[in-house]
Amino acid sequence: MSDKQADKLASLFDAQQAAPINPDAKQQAINAAMQAFAAAQPHQAAEADAASATGQTNVNHGPLPWWQKIKQRFFQGFASSSRPTDNNNGRRNSMTQQLIWRYGAGATFACVLMLAILIGVKPTDFDDNNIALQPVEIAERGTALSPEKVEADALTEQRGKQQAGENTPPLNPVEIKEQALAENFGASAPATTALQLKKEARFVTESAKRSANAMGVPTISRKPIASLDSVGNSAGITNTDITGTQAPEEGRDDFTRVEENSVKRVVDEPVSTFSIDVDTASYAFVRRQLNHGVLPQKDAVRIEEMINYFDYQYPLPESKRQPFSTQVVVSESPWKPGNQLVHIGIKGYELERKQLPKSNLVFLLDVSGSMNSRDKLPLVKQSMALLLDQLNPQDTVAIAVYAGAAGTVLAPTPAKEKQKILDAMNGLNAGGSTAGAQGIQLAYQLAQTHFDKQAVNRVILATDGDFNVGITNPDELKSYVERKRESGVFLSVLGFGQGNYHDHLMQQLAQNGNGIAAYIDTLSEAQKVLVEEATSSLFPIAKDVKVQVEFNPATVSEYRLIGYETRKLNREDFNNDKVDAGDIGAGHTVTAIYEITPSQSDSKLIDESRYAGNRSQDDNKAQNAQQHEEFGFVKLRYKLPQESTSKLINQAIPAKTSMSEQSPLMQQEIQFATAVAGFAQLLKGGKYLADWTYDDAITLALANRGEDVFGYRNEFVQLIRKAKIAK
C-alpha cells in the first residue's frame, strides 16, 4: 500500500467521521447510561432496597429524574425486542435490558407489576442459535409492548390461569400457574414462533417460581409446556438434564485476554519462571461449550488447567519430609519432528483419612436472582451435600448467604449434625441482587469465630461470579482476601452456571486466597472436585510452589512453555519468599510441559543472531563436557503450609529422550498429558502445531487412556470429537 493508498484509506474513515449523528439515539443512549450510572452509586442502591420494602421500584415509580423526561421514550428504547427493523436487535438489546433488570432486581420481587414488565422487556434471554428449528410458521415479532400493555397482561393473568386449567386438566396447580403465564405471554404476542415461545416460556417459568417464592408458595423446578425437550427429572439433576436444556449463552462470560507463550531463544532468555496452577475451571468450561456444539472462546482455554484436570499416576514421594515428588521426562514432540517435550511432573503425597486435620469450613452461597436456574443453586445444594459426606464428625460447617443483603443461615455446626446442616441448606431460595463482597466479609467473620490453628480454616464460595453491590472493585476485594489468607483463613471458589460467569475475578480470588478455583457444570464434576479430590481440594501440603527452569544454551536453542501464561513470574521472584504462588493439595498432580528445540536440530523458528550467536557457543565449548549431557536444570521452591521460608528442590534435565527408561505406566501418562496439551493448543488456534490435527489428538489419547476408572479420559476423547464438528 503506497502512501497514496494510505491517504485513500484515511479518507474512507473521514467520510464516516462526517456522518451525522441521530439526536434521538444519542438521547436514548444517554438516558440508558444515566440509569446505569444511578444504579452504580452505592446510596442509590440502598434507596432501591428501601423502596423494595414498600413495594416501590426505582425503575418505574417514584419521582422521575430530569434525564428521564419522557417515560414513553424510555420504554421505546428497552422494549426493543420487538423493534421491527432488524431481527438481531432483540438479542443485542437484551444485554441492555439485563443490566437494567439486574439493578432493579432487588426491588422487583415484592412487586407483581414489575414482574409483568420483566416478562415484557426481557423475552430473549436465551440464545437462539443452537436449537434445531422446528418447521413452524415464522412471522414477524409482535408490536412493541408498551408499559400499559404489560400492565394489562398482568391483569389478564387470572383469566389465563383459568384457560390453562381447562386445556390441560392433568397438571397440578403449580404447573398450571406456570403454564398460564407461558400461555398468557404467548397470547400477548401471537405472532411469535414456537421456538421463541419456548425460550420465553422458560423465562416465565423462572419468573413464576420467583414470584411464588416471594409469596411463600413451594414450587418445584420443571419445564414449561412449550419446551421442545423431554421433561426432565424434577427432583434431582442429572448430567443430561443440565447440558441438554441450558442453551449456550457466552455473551457475558468474562475472560481476560491472554497471549499464548511464544518461542524464546535460550541465548536471549535462558531462564523461565512460573507458579504452579492446580485449577481445573477452564477444562469444565470448555467441556460445557463443546457439549453445546460451540468452540470455546480462545481466552477461556487455559492449557495448564486442561492438562492438570487429569490425575496422572506419577510415582508417590518416597518420604514425607519432602511433600511431593518431581519427575522430569524428555519425549519426542508429536507435532514437530526434531523438537522435544520436557515434562515436569509433580505429585503430592496422599493423606490418609485418619491423618486429616480438622476442618473449619464456611460455605458462602450466592442466592442472588441470577442463581435461580437449575444448573446453579440446586446444583450448589447438591454439591455441598456431597462435600458434607466427606467431612469427619468433629469438623464444623457454617453457612452464610448473600444476595440483596448478606446473612448467616447456619452458625458453625459440627458435621455430625448433618440433618440440621442439610435442612438449613435446603431452605435456601434464590432472589435479590448480589452483594458478594459483604458476603465474603461475613463468611470470614464466621470462620474467625471457630478459628483453629491446627485445623484447615477455609471459606468455600459458590457463585456464578456476579458481584455487583458492595466492594465491587476487584482489586480491593483481592487485597481483602489476601489479608485474610495471611491470618490463616483460605478461600476456594466454585463457579456455577453460564452466561454471566466472571472467570477472571474467580481465578484471582482463589489465587489470592490460597485455594482452588473449580468450575462445576454437572453433578459428576461436583463429584470429582468435592468427593474424589476432596482431600486435595481442602488440605494444602505445600504453598507458594514456584518452578524455575534454566536451559543450557549449548544443547538447547529454543524453548516454549506450554500454558501457564497467567502464572508467569519474574526471574527474581523465584527466590523472593514474599511473592505468592500456587499451592498443592494432598495427592494433587501438576504437570508442566516445555517444547524445546535441541541445538543440533534444524526445526528452529528463530534465526541465529548475526552478531551475538557465535560467541556464546565458543564460551560453552570451553566449559566441561558434562554440560553437554544436560538440556537444563529445574529448580522448585515451596513452603510447608505453616511455614514462611521456602525450601528448594533441584533436578537436572538429561540431554536425551528418556521415554524408553520409563515404566510403561509412566510412558502412558506422559503421552496422555501430551495429547491434552496438543488438544488445548488446537483450541487456542494451534499456531505452533504445524499440521497436527484433532485426529492426531484422538489417536494419541485413545492409545494412552489406561484404566480410566472414572471415565474422564474417555470423556476427553469424546470432547475432541465434538471439537472437530463444532463451529
Added chain:
Amino acid sequence: MEQEQSLIKAAQAGDQNAFGQLLNARYDTIYRFALKWCGSVSDAEDITQQACIKLGKGIGQYRGDAAFTTWLYRLVINCAKDWQRTQARHSSDDRESLAVTAYESAALEVGGVTGEETSGHAAEAALYLQQVLQQVSKLGEGFKETLVLVFGEGMNHAEAAEVLGIKESTVSWRIHQVRKHLNLLNAEGGNYE
C-alpha cells in the same frame, strides 16, 4: 481538558449532572469510532449505547493513571469487540450481506439528512471500508483495532499502543502487515480500489 477532569471527579463522587455533561461531550467521539468499526448506523448506535452504559457503571474505576481518552477508547473497543462476537455467531450468509447492509443503511440514513450527493459518497466509503476491515480482521486478532485507531482516529503509533496496552513496535508491525496485505490484494485485482 481541565474542565473535563473536574467533571470526571464530580461524576465519580456521584454527581449525575456532571456525568450527563461528560457523556454529552463524549458521545460523538464514541459514536464515530463505533461507526468506523462496524459501518452501519444502527449497529454503531447499539455499540455506542452499550459503551455509554458501561461508562455509567464503570466511571468509578477510572483511576487517572492513563489519559481519560485512552481509558475511554479501551472501553469502547471492548464494547465493539463484544458486538463483533455476537455478529460472528450469525451465519456466514449474514456476514456476506453485512457490507451490503452497511451500504444500504448508510445511503438511507445519511441521505435523509445531508442530501443526495454526500450520501452516495459516504455510503460508498462505508462499503469499501467494511470490505477493507473484513480483510484486515482475517490477518489475526488485534489488527482491526490497530487500523481503526491509527487511520480512523489519526493516532500515532505510540498513542495507539497505549490504548491497546501493547508495545509501540507491535503497532508499527501490525500497520506494516496491513499495508503489505492490502498491497497484495490490490496487485491481485482484489476488491480494494
